[in-house]
Amino acid sequence: MTGAALALVITAAVSHAFWNALAKRAHNPLVFVWSSVSLATVLLGGPSMMLARADEILAALPFLVATILLHALY
Numbered sequence: 614m615t616g617a618a619l620a621l622v623i624t625a626a627v628s629h630a631f632w633n634a635l636a637k638r639a640h641n642p643l644v645f646v647w648s649s650v651s652l653a654t655v656l657l658g659g660p661s662m663m664l665a666r667a668d669e670i671l672a673a674l675p676f677l678v679a680t681i682l683l684h685a686l687y
Contacts, residue, residue, distance in 0.1 A: 647685070650684055650685070
């Protein structure tokens with residue numbers, strides 16, 4: 614395993630542990646998780662659409678909408 618791959622794995626583990634600690638300490642964990650996912654969708658959706666080509670966006674749009682709906686319901 615390369616150093617970069619190991620760094621990514623460790624970063625992912627630490628960020629997941631931090632996320633779980635924040636979710637457990639929240640007054641209402643469901644509202645915390647739902648609002649965080651909604652905020653991430655809004656903040657990251659625009660830049661990702663700008664980086665993609667138009668034909669890629671149209672092809673991915675049904676999957677994007679389905680993913681957003683599934684995460685909101687989950």
